Amino acid sequence: MANQGGAQRPNGPQSKICQFKLVLLGESAVGKSSLVLRFVKGQFHEYQESTIGAAFLTQTVCLDDTTVKFEIWDTAGQERYHSLAPMYYRGAQAAIVVYDITNQDTFGRAKTWVRELQRQASPNIVIALAGNKADLANKRMVEYEEAQAYAEENSLLFMETSAKTAMNVNDIFLAIAKKLPKNEQAGQQQSRQRGVDLSQENQPSGGCCK
């Protein structure tokens, strides 16, 4: 159980584990899988195969006194898999919408993803916009300011990243982890989903009777 794991960590007894579902969205071939692979495994494949359906990865990040475990769903960008996306962003606490800075169309697609998330996903989802392939700045088609302005307008986290050079990759995940609410409810929500921890003394009493 998440909470028990937290107690055993060397960071001291106060440390707690939060678990968050994070989903990656974006046009195909913008580098979603590469971004996650860099974050989770620290690897980069020049010829990354295109994702089928959705891939699942996990990574743990330490933030001060909390341990944040990301449960990452890397969705396929191809059009034929779009029907799967709602299943993964539904209930997700965070989303990274990725576009390719060398391709204006992918930025447009990213905007529609953001709109869809704002409309369909849970209302307090943390959305980050990642302009990937920042190492190819000489072929840039989407200006930094344009994306920054758009992100500000929609209160998104924004960074230009490069999975190839690892630029801002960890940073964008850490920024998300920092922005996510790490209060008791978030942790308890998780523990409730996974059964009731009987060792916990003050269980929230539901209903009207105390």
Add this chain to the structure above:
Amino acid sequence: MDTEIREGFLCPICLADLGAISDLQLHFEEAHSNEDKDVLDQIKGLFGKAKRKILGSRDRNPDDPYSSGASFGGEITPDDVTADGLTATGYHPSVWDPQELGATRCCTAAFKHVREARLDRYVVETNKLVIRLDKLLSTDAPTDPSKRKAFEKNIVPWAPDSCVNLCTTCGKSFGLTRRRHHCRLCGGVMCSRCSQFLPHSYARKMINPAFSYDGDGFRRSSSNSSLNSVLSPDGEPHLRTCSECRTLLERRDRLIEQRNARPIIVQLYEVSGSFEIFLKTFIYFYFYFLQKLRLHLEAGDSLLPRFLQMADSLSAGETVYSLMEATQLRLKILKSYESADVLSKRILKLGLSDPDTVTAKSAQLQRNIRSSVSGYLQQNLLGLQTLPTEKELDELQETRQLEAQRRLEDERRTAEANKRKMKPQKIPKTPSPVREDDTSRVVEAGWKPTEVNAVSSEESDPMIQQMNIIRGYVKQAKQARKWDEVKMLEDNLKELQLAYWSEQRKS
């Protein structure tokens, strides 16, 4: 006894050693094929005996065919066996293998037949008693004791004293000290000790349920009242009855009470009898109206949100809903609210014509119902905006379209302007985001399953493909002993299946 232990391929019947399986089988089929049945019967008999022994160990009456499952027509229902197994052998029923339902027989018809006769007797007897009671209590009955006796005898023929030597209830012989008394209802004879006394008022209540009575019902005889056959110790007129008549009457009374044991009716009894029917209808209508009122209000409420949505959409110039639909819905809502209004008025008027029957409280309740309903309707009907006419609707839709076009153009223009503005100034390359304190770090313990080979089914449903992928992931996660991940993946797999099913059902 033969204590020698034998080994080998022995025939179970003649105990001959045949030496080999095939030989034994052949021998058994040839030599004992006819005996088979006998053996089976013998074994069955043994089982039966054992069963009877086990079942018999419960203290039961062996003569009663209904008390023992084993002897009940030779048929045993699984319930019998389980119950007996529990008590007789100490086995817990859960230890038992599930058993098939054996032969069963429906005894409901037989039971009903027996029961009907019994019920008939009760009903007929009781009715007879009530009719007699009615006659005995008629207003033209003589009050003079001697005449009254003749009157009572006329209605109920009394059993002749000479035929009855023993009290029918307690079985003691009559004599000088134990006199014969007659039940006024059945004419039977009993002693004074066994007499029951039915006060007239209670008897009247039995005949007419609207008659209120709050005495004790029947009274036992007391020593000093035995000589007085008309008046009970407290001077109230009563009827002497036997205990059997008493049971019958009391049973009927109890049944009636049970049937009428609703608080409304109890209230009804509390009010004096003459208004009974009026009150009954009053209360009936009251509840009937209330229920209908609720139904109407609920019907209106359920439609209201949809209507409001429609109206908003229509007046915004959208074309999602048609004007016809909205008007019809509006009419429906109006109608149901109108009927609610009428009903609440009726409730208010209920019983007003007769102020005696309506207590202050109930009048207040009625007033409150009316006022709350009218308040509610006012609030909701005000919200029931009028719909635009068709002409207005067309205009609205037109303006909406124009607006949309204008907005689109504006956006395009600003976007172009922005582009032009931004082009000249080349940006300082990707300023790194605000550096925060470096307490944060990535733990290099991420988990990633390897790709699952599901590419072969390129043209199949992406949903199925994804399910296969997740299944592969689950396997890998299990191998890697990542239980959290297994749980998440399995959750997702379930979700996928649900989504897939609902999709299938739709198509």
